[in-house]
Amino acid sequence: MENLNLEATVESKVFRALAAVENQRLNLETKGKALGVTLRTKILRSLTAGLVAGASLLEMGCGAKEVLSSDTQTPHQEDRFERAERKMDQEQAERDKVRTFLKDQGFEVKDSDTIGFQKLNGQLSLITVNGQEVWKDSNNQKPLVQFEQGPTGQQPAPEQKTNPDAANFL
Amino acid sequence: MTDLDLKQDILKRLDLADLALADQDKILNQLEENILAQLHLAIIEALPEEKRVTLADLDETAAEQIFQAHLNPELIKQVATGVVADFKERMK
Numbered sequence: 001m002e003n004l005n006l007e008a009t010v011e012s013k014v015f016r017a018l019a020a021v022e023n024q025r026l027n028l029e030t031k032g033k034a035l036g037v038t039l040r041t042k043i044l045r046s047l048t049a050g051l052v053a054g055a056s057l058l059e060m061g062c063g064a065k066e067v068l069s070s071d072t073q074t075p076h077q078e079d080r081f082e083r084a085e086r087k088m089d090q091e092q093a094e095r096d097k098v099r100t101f102l103k104d105q106g107f108e109v110k111d112s113d114t115i116g117f118q119k120l121n122g123q124l125s126l127i128t129v130n131g132q133e134v135w136k137d138s139n140n141q142k143p144l145v146q147f148e149q150g151p152t153g154q155q156p157a158p159e160q161k162t163n164p165d166a167a168n169f170l
Numbered sequence: 171m172t173d174l175d176l177k178q179d180i181l182k183r184l185d186l187a188d189l190a191l192a193d194q195d196k197i198l199n200q201l202e203e204n205i206l207a208q209l210h211l212a213i214i215e216a217l218p219e220e221k222r223v224t225l226a227d228l229d230e231t232a233a234e235q236i237f238q239a240h241l242n243p244e245l246i247k248q249v250a251t252g253v254v255a256d257f258k259e260r261m262k
Contacts, residue, residue: 010188010189013185013186013188014190014193016260017261020257020260021200021201021204023260024201024204024256024257024260025200025207028207028208031211032207035211035215036222037222039207039210039211041203041207043233043234044241047238048206048246056176056202057202057250058180058202058205058250060247061201061250062184063251
């Protein structure tokens with residue numbers, strides 16, 4: 001019984017799909033006649049092939065293959081890529097600021113060190129270097145982390161005992 | 171990704187993967203033909219009326235030159251997406 005239902009569903013889908021493409025064809029033919037032209041799809045077939053960077057019309061139509069040349073980006077895609085790029089630039093700029101801040105505080109931070117940080121209400125609240133917590137914001141009642149050694153082996157500067165004001169740092 | 175994988179991907183996106191191969195081919199071929207026909211109409215509609223009349227009488231080479239001048243990847247994608255969306259709507 002279940003198999004029969006499945007067959008009936010598939011059969012109905014075949015009819016619907018065939019009817020859909022046939023109705024589309026008739027509709028287009030009617031539009032062509034109204035415009036006084038005979039549709040010359042054969043010419044277009046060869047012309048389109050060279051313009052869509054190897055993607056077939058159906059791939060493009062279904063979104064199965066995104067053609068990412070600048071010529072074929074949709075405004076939506078451009079917007080998405082620009083946003084992602086802006087975010088990456090912003091994150092990099094913030095990371096650079098944190099690196100400079102740490103250096104100013106007497107830490108030796110190598111370019112290869114991975115800087116991590118957290119913000120609370122737009123203010124810097126925590127810094128990590130290579131996964132190790134190195135600084136916390138005392139304005140938020142968190143103690144400053146004391147170091148025997150800096151993250152790359154250098155002793156932090158003595159004045160490091162008080163936490164510098166990090167408000168609006170970023 | 172092979173051509174066969176792409177075809178399977180397209181069939182899945184059109185919800186036609188469970189149909190018989192012959193039916194799948196028939197539908198995909200006609201759908202592609204419809205995209206080309208819609209592309210043709212889109213170019214014609216964008217032309218000024220006097221040029222439309224001329225185009226109807228042109229030989230293949232001359233018509234090809236006009237199409238070539240008006241075709242671009244943006245238009246192709248827009249038309250292909252529209253025809254596929256219309257097909258899905260008609261399938262409901």
